[in-house]
Amino acid sequence: MILRQAVTADPTFEFAADVRAGLTRSGQKELPSKYLYDEVGSALFEVISALPEYGLTRADERLLRRHSAEIVSKLPTPLVVAELGSGSGKKTRYLLEALDRGQQTRYCPIEISHTALTMCARELGDIEHISIVGFEHEYLDGLREVARHRQTGEQILVLFLGSTIGNFDSPADVKFLREIRRTLQPGDLLLLGTDLIKPIPQMLDAYDDALGVTAAFNLNLLARINRDLNADFDLAQFEHEARFNPETRSIEMHLRSRRKQTARIPRAGMNVSVSEGETIWTESSHKYSRPDLLRLAMASNFRCEGQWVDEEWPFAETLLIAG
Numbered sequence: 001m002i003l004r005q006a007v008t009a010d011p012t013f014e015f016a017a018d019v020r021a022g023l024t025r026s027g028q029k030e031l032p033s034k035y036l037y038d039e040v041g042s043a044l045f046e047v048i049s050a051l052p053e054y055g056l057t058r059a060d061e062r063l064l065r066r067h068s069a070e071i072v073s074k075l076p077t078p079l080v081v082a083e084l085g086s087g088s089g090k091k092t093r094y095l096l097e098a099l100d101r102g103q104q105t106r107y108c109p110i111e112i113s114h115t116a117l118t119m120c121a122r123e124l125g126d127i128e129h130i131s132i133v134g135f136e137h138e139y140l141d142g143l144r145e146v147a148r149h150r151q152t153g154e155q156i157l158v159l160f161l162g163s164t165i166g167n168f169d170s171p172a173d174v175k176f177l178r179e180i181r182r183t184l185q186p187g188d189l190l191l192l193g194t195d196l197i198k199p200i201p202q203m204l205d206a207y208d209d210a211l212g213v214t215a216a217f218n219l220n221l222l223a224r225i226n227r228d229l230n231a232d233f234d235l236a237q238f239e240h241e242a243r244f245n246p247e248t249r250s251i252e253m254h255l256r257s258r259r260k261q262t263a264r265i266p267r268a269g270m271n272v273s274v275s276e277g278e279t280i281w282t283e284s285s286h287k288y289s290r291p292d293l294l295r296l297a298m299a300s301n302f303r304c305e306g307q308w309v310d311e312e313w314p315f316a317e318t319l320l321i322a323g
């Protein structure tokens, strides 16, 4: 894999600034979900995607396994594939293998997690007609880089799988898709994998498994603040909570304080006090209906080219074309 890293100021400084902003907000305290994915978080996410309760990954994978040939038949050549938040890229293999059209195709995973990029290169590095150029960047910065390196005549296929779009609240999801669209040219494509609304207990279990892996994934955010910002959060005094917000149709992950407590975060230049029962909100996962997806596409100037739905675990793969 060729690796391109973002020239950022100081990532610890940025992390400290975001932690400070989120924990000093009036009202609900928050931490950005992107910080869940450090070395430990990315490894834990891999385990989550194999858990019986977390049907999303298997549904996404089934759809790609069954329909990759048909999806690829709708794609132009030559093509460059850019995947936003690829994670380990395991299920992307089906699509990349189906892209064997007698010429090399560039595959560009875009990730903030160095660990995820390394896993992705290991996972997909053996596909002969694919060359991997990894971007250790934020989603849109990475996509702009891919677009900047576009060769004459090449179209871009953006993959945004695993229902990661659901981490954006509405209307931030439309705003984000509009930004993607602005980076693309007419005829470029976006394959969007989204989890569909289903019975609340089933959705809750997916974010609160019996083994406690999702709880560890969530608590690791405080552990990361302890490691990177020299803080002293007592992890045993927080518990993982998954709840359904009916207004936003999202599963929210929170960290609930078991008692009144104060933690020091020296590298963020602050102390934070939380009362008993108070929560820190760490992630949202919005659940869509099929009409929602068409509205989302229209509002961001994409046209729907095809949609495939998994019946076992309602989940949709939607192929959009930039208008």
Ligand SMILES: C[S@@+](CC[C@H](N)C(=O)[O-])C[C@H]1O[C@@H](n2cnc3c(N)ncnc32)[C@H](O)[C@@H]1O
Pocket (backbone or CB within 6 Å): 033, 034, 037, 042, 045, 049, 057, 084, 085, 086, 087, 088, 089, 110, 111, 112, 113, 116, 137, 138, 139, 140, 161, 162, 163, 164
């Ligand atoms: C929910 S996981 C999904 C992984 C994979 N696409 C899948 O479907 O299993 C989200 C991935 O996006 C990455 N990520 C989160 N926020 C990001 C950001 N702002 N820019 C780039 N990558 C990000 C994380 O590191 C993580 O690997």
